[in-house]
Amino acid sequence: MTVPAPGLTPADAASGNWVDRHAPSFLRPFLRLARADRPIGSWLLLIPCWWSVALASAFAARHGLSVDAGQALALMALFALGAVAMRGAGCTWNDILDRDIDGLVERTRGRPLPSGQVTLTGAFVFLALQGLAGLFVLLCLPPFAIAVALSSLGVVAVYPLMKRVIWIPQLVLGLAFSWGALMGFAALIEALPPAALLLYAGSVLWVVGYDTIYAHQDREDDAMVGVKSSARLFAGATRAWLVPLYAGAAGLIGLALWQAGAGPAAYAGLALFAGHLAQQIARLDIDDRDLCLRLFRSNRDAGLLLFAGLALDALLA
Template sequence: MGPVVTPPSPITPDAVKSWIDLLPAGAQAYARLARFDRPAGSWLLFWPCIAGLALAGGLQQQPWLIAWFGLGSLAMRGAGCVWNDIVDRDLDAQVARTRDRPVASGRISVKAALAFAAALALVGLAVLLQLRGLAQVVALASLIPVAAYPFMKRITWWPQAWLGLTFNWGLAVGWTAVAPFDSPEMWLLWAGGIAWTLGYDTIYALQDIEDDALAGIKSSARALGPRARAGVSVFYALALILWAAALWLSSGQALAVLALVPLAAHLGWQVVKLADMRPANALLLFRSNRLAGALWAAACAAVGLA
């Protein structure tokens, strides 16, 4: 008798139970390819949009953009994930957590995945058309760093920094939807967002640190090694300092930085809990950044609405 071959699982280990489990198998594969079963990434794309919109005063001027940014975050995060899986299909096949992804496992062909990405991009186009011209240009410019992101883990130890650039691009889109592009507050918010992403995606990368080493995949988690927890604390502290500067500059009042206290407490909790770097705990802490993003956007709203 030959060796027993285990067929690929339709569900990756970090998926969560949802309505997707009720879909037919074929539809499930596409939903999982777009990470609809793992909504944390969509939230992490959404909250920077709202933070930028809120601090720029957009909640008063164009509150309906919140819904459009929600749809755009879902669609464009999905399109980005599809592109990432197409580029990374060979690497994904070498990592336990990702080898059962639809493209890496062969359940969806590269051609079909590209067509699906194009369909998701059309949804993003519908959102783009709701924005004024300046914000449209800013949003379109994001396509270049998004397309380049999957290659970063091959050429730099810090692909998380590039991810921070792309995942917080929506902040500039939200800001320029209602305000000028040259506002220093926007740049401070964006820089803080990049530092925040460096922190939470380093936590995420801890799940794969052993498999990444075997496959030759670079990450901040591997670069930091046993200093990963210290690195995350530095990234989070830098994010808070930059965001505090943005709120202070925007309001003209030092007390505005108190709006960040709940967020600071939450990020501090993450650092404390990161004493346990096992994959399950790393995933839990990564997902908790949905709340961190909400607290960041709430702080910006509190100052922007004042």
């Protein structure tokens, strides 16, 4: 097996990931630029989309609207492709803007741009190719959903700059990463009822919470280079701040279920989701970087627990 040279694999990439093991050598820097060696970001972008598809399907069934399982499954597959493409594009754009800062931070100095694995021109070309993949997905959606999706681009574009401006850039990340919570409703029923907006708001708080945990890995480096983050702002009080963030996320999602007329299976999924978030708060040690990364990654499982409940409720509906 060929392994990358020391210092060229980002510190938070899993050892022996598929990119290092199986991808052609000329593609590896670009796949790392898109974070293909760390798929957790694609999962976390995708999961609100799947929540929305499941909840919108149940909402439609209970309101006499025509949505079949095949339509929902096809939409989930489209969203999976879109999540991979747009997460990769977002990471590429982030690294283009942050290439100088990344070279000063221990965890990120091995990224393709600051380490010289990819040129700036190559990064822009790769960004355009990923944008074309996202455009393909977009054009498969109805006009209302296309309009909703396009309205997110401003938030996505400015997010990488927010760490230089506000103390909780994670809030802007939440606004961008949670947009999928609107998209299932927009695509299936071509409307955004209160249930969709509440699901979106709950997802935003969830993202702020889990990305605060993630940001504790870089707390000292961020302070050194002058980058703002909720991890620096909350510092030793992070656990106390996570309680209202995660409780608010669960509460708003619960209101979304109520607005959608969800059944017991959906609430069971929500209970498992909330329990997982509570367990993260209980285990958190902000000075243990490895634990912070594990807790951050575990949010994929938390999100899938909620999705399982929503999907079962949609089938029963």
